[in-house]
Each structure stands twice: as C-alpha cells, then as structure tokens.
Amino acid sequence: MTHCALRHTLRQTLLLAMVVFVKSSTGHAQSLDETFNWMVNTLEPSEHNNRVFHRPTPHSQYPPDWIKTDLDPYHEETITKFSHVGCRVRFEIDIDDNDMGFLLGKHFVMHAIDTFDLKDIDLNSIRIENSCAPFETITGPATVWNCDDEQGKFLTLRTFNAEPKIHEESTGSSWKSGYRPKDGGKLKDELCKAQPDNGAYCDQPERKNQPRDMTSIQIGFSTPDYARRFVKALKHAAALCGARQSTF
DSSP states (O other): OOHHHHHEEEEEEEHHHHHHHHHHHHHHHHHHHHHHHHHHHTTTTGOSSSSEEEEESSSGGGGHHHHHHTTTOOOEEEEEEEEEEEEEEEEEEEEEEEETTTTTEEEEEEEEEEEEEGBBBGGGGEEEOOOOOOOEETTEEOOOOGGGGGGTTTEEEEBBGGGOOOOEEEEEEEEEOSSTTTTHHHHHHHHHOOOTTTTTTEEEEEEEOEEESSSSEEEEEEEEHHHHHHHHHHHHHHHHHTBBOOOO
C-alpha cells in the first residue's frame, strides 16, 4: 500500500470512528432527554400520578367513637413539581398528616424541596419499597396498619456509599385538626402554654426548617403500576448519568 493510500485509509477510519462516536453520544443525549421528558410530563397534576393518599384504617371501618369525635387520620403526599438541570433533579413535595400516630388533634403540613445529582445515587438502590415489611418497636416487630393501601406505591433510593448528597429544604406549619377530644382540648391548651414552641401542642405558622443533607429518600405515587414505570425510567436516567452501585 502506498503512503497516500495508507493516509486515505486512516482518514476514512478516523472519520468513521468520529461518526460512530457522535451517533452514540447523540443517542444517549436523546435517550436521557426523552426519559426526563416522560418523567416531567407524566408527573403533571393532570395525569393523576403524583399523589399518594393513605389511611391507616379504611374509612368504612371507622369505629363509632371516631365518627362521633371527627377523628380522621390520614397521610398524603403530592409531587407538586418535578424538574431537572442536566442530571441534577428536583422534587417539590407537599406532605400532609392529619391525626396520625400519637399526635391526635393535630394537622401538620410540610413543603419539601429535595435535590440531588443522579450520578450520586446507588444504582442498585432504586426500587419499590415493601410497605408491609415488619419494623422494630419497643414492644417488638410490627407492621404498618392497612399497609396494602400503600403497597407498591413508594420508591426508595440511597446515595452511593451512603454519602449525604440529597439536599432538602423545607417549610412547615401545624394547627388543630377537626378531632374533638373528650376534654375539649383543655390538656393540649395547658401543654401549649407550658411549651409554646412545641408544635405537638401549639398551632404554628409556616416556618422554614433547618436544611439537611440526607443519604436516602422515599417518594410516593398514585398507583403501583406507575411507580414501577417511574422506577424503570429513573434507573435508566441514573445509568446514563453515570450512577454506580455502592462499594459494598
């Protein structure tokens, strides 16, 4: 082969390699954009995928004294907005708790903004949570009441090597719920006077909470089917952004 022919062959090979690289890079960029577009579009409120509502006891099974005292426990989460800049994603979530746990007579609201880079997420940790898995209490293992109501609806993820890289900023407020205790709320009023900054007893106007950096997050959706689809999309986007599995 002559020197000129060799140069021509090498030039063709180099151009072909460049074309393959450009096509591959463009394909990845389009794939990532398409994935994010699907996530953004399907989380619009009009699509009805962005809200999870859980009652620890089904409304039809409320005992008579609950109905009489207007006790109505529930937990609600709504993704008000999902956005991204490159691989850095942002979830804006409203959390609403009414008469939950031991805080009867209280209604709590929080607006949280969670941001993180998908490359900082443990790729193997993006999964659907088992809401019916037992958890430890001071009296032994227990399960969530009415866990079937939220089974398959929550996504969980963790950061790579448990590094605190999920940043959360939030505001919150609280007020009395519609629950009418037998003492008319006198005990809570007395406790509020003694501890005026305690939100478990006193109404609190909206205030900014201390920002925090976390290693894990849980996000709820309306149906198990959509949750599975979102997990698949998020895993795909995370992989394209360079997410890895934790060292151990």
